[in-house]
Amino acid sequence: MPSTEPTSGHDRNPDAVAIRPEEPDDRQHIRELHALAFGPGEPVPDLVDALRSAHAPLAPRSFVATDGDRVLGHVMLSASRLDAPRRIVDVWVLSPLGVRPEAQRHGIGTRLVAYALEAAAGTDVPLVFLEGSPDYYGSRGFERASALGFRSPSLRIPDAGFQVARLPAYEPWMTGTLVYSDTFWALDCVGLRDPDA
Ligand SMILES: CC(C)(COP(=O)(O)OP(=O)(O)OC[C@H]1O[C@@H](n2cnc3c(N)ncnc32)[C@H](O)[C@@H]1OP(=O)(O)O)[C@@H](O)C(=O)NCCC(=O)NCCS
Numbered sequence: 001m002p003s004t005e006p007t008s009g010h011d012r013n014p015d016a017v018a019i020r021p022e023e024p025d026d027r028q029h030i031r032e033l034h035a036l037a038f039g040p041g042e043p044v045p046d047l048v049d050a051l052r053s054a055h056a057p058l059a060p061r062s063f064v065a066t067d068g069d070r071v072l073g074h075v076m077l078s079a080s081r082l083d084a085p086r087r088i089v090d091v092w093v094l095s096p097l098g099v100r101p102e103a104q105r106h107g108i109g110t111r112l113v114a115y116a117l118e119a120a121a122g123t124d125v126p127l128v129f130l131e132g133s134p135d136y137y138g139s140r141g142f143e144r145a146s147a148l149g150f151r152s153p154s155l156r157i158p159d160a161g162f163q164v165a166r167l168p169a170y171e172p173w174m175t176g177t178l179v180y181s182d183t184f185w186a187l188d189c190v191g192l193r194d195p196d197a
Contacts (some may be wrong), residue, residue, distance in 0.1 A: 012194050014108065017072060017108060019115045022062040027052075027072035037098035037187040043187045050183045051078040057090050065099070065108045069081070073099040077120055078183070081129065082150075084176035092120050093167055093180065094130040095189070113140045117165055126170040127179050134160045138149065141165045149175035156191030 022030065031045035038044045051060050058079035065073035075097045082089040094116055099108045120128050129145065130137065142163040146152070152162045162178075184190050 006059045010097075015076055016067050017065050017111070018068075019063055019065050020113055021058040022064050022074070026064050026066075026071050026074075026169075030062075030074045033071055033074055033100045034096060034098045037099055038096070044098065044158075044188060045157040045189050047096060047183065047189050048074070048076060050187060051076060051181075054078070054181065054183045056181060058092075058123070061092075061116070061119055063112060063119070065103075065112055070100070072103040073097075073108040073112050075116045077116055077128065077196065078130070078181060079180045080184075082176050083179050084174050084175060086173055089174055089176075090125055091127040091128070091129060091178070092123075092125050093184070094128050095184075097132075108139060109136075113137070117141050117167075120165075121167045123167075124169050126167050126174055128167065129159050131157055132163065134163060137163050145178075152182050153178045154191040158192070 027049075030048055034044040034048060035042075050064075052062065060079070061077040063075050064071045075094065077094055079090040080091055080093045082091045094113070097109060097112060117128065129150075130142065134144065142165045144160060145161050145162045145164040147151040148164060149164070150164055150168075152159070180190055
């Protein structure tokens with residue numbers, strides 16, 4: 001399992017927050033933190049539950065940041081597929097990532113991303129994809145996916161937001177189109193919607 005050493009200078013009290021795999025008792029707290037982090041009406045809590053129970057080629061990996069009493073942050077890796085020229089490749093998607101509002105900007109998100117990447121690197125999966133701010137993820141192990149030959153699963157994902165981290169199992173022939181697992185489509189969690197369209 002990855003270390004729980006802090007990875008960011010943002011962390012003011014590294015001993016107080018530990019990162020570990022989720023446990024069943026965490027699940028309601030995870031729902032609550034994503035409802036707070038993403039705001040009311042967002043499907044993220046339901047996305048986590050659906051990804052956890054979905055039939056998938058790889059069991060999801062789910063990690064929490066906790067101060068012992070509270071779950072302060074959560075990150076999930078789930079299986080999707082890369083439609084590469086040679087064959088279908090199982091890949092991870094990092095989503096969601098959330099930190100309780102009162103605990104943000106203390107390095108917890110940074111540590112959760114680092115922990116998830118270290119866990120992913122310990123599998124034989126070659127790539128982790130995500131949608132998000134390049135300002136945030138670009139300094140946390142991710143690169144613009146299109147620049148490496150990957151194609152987005154939706155025109156509604158801004159090119160700069162479609163990002164990938166290459167893991168030790170990555171090989172250069174692994175290009176192609178990311179095909180999200182059905183759960184992301186079923187809950188309409190792919191890309192950005194235009195309310196005026
Ligand atoms: C994004 C999020 C997970 C970051 O967690 P965190 O613990 O606050 O992050 P860290 O303390 O490790 O890093 C803080 C830095 O990230 C920046 N940051 C936070 N949210 C950001 C965003 N959406 N876009 C770009 N930068 C962001 C902060 O400005 C801060 O920058 P600084 O280093 O210049 O001060 C957290 O703000 C959150 O839960 N947001 C709501 C849910 C969300 O948007 N999740 C990500 C979806 S891809």
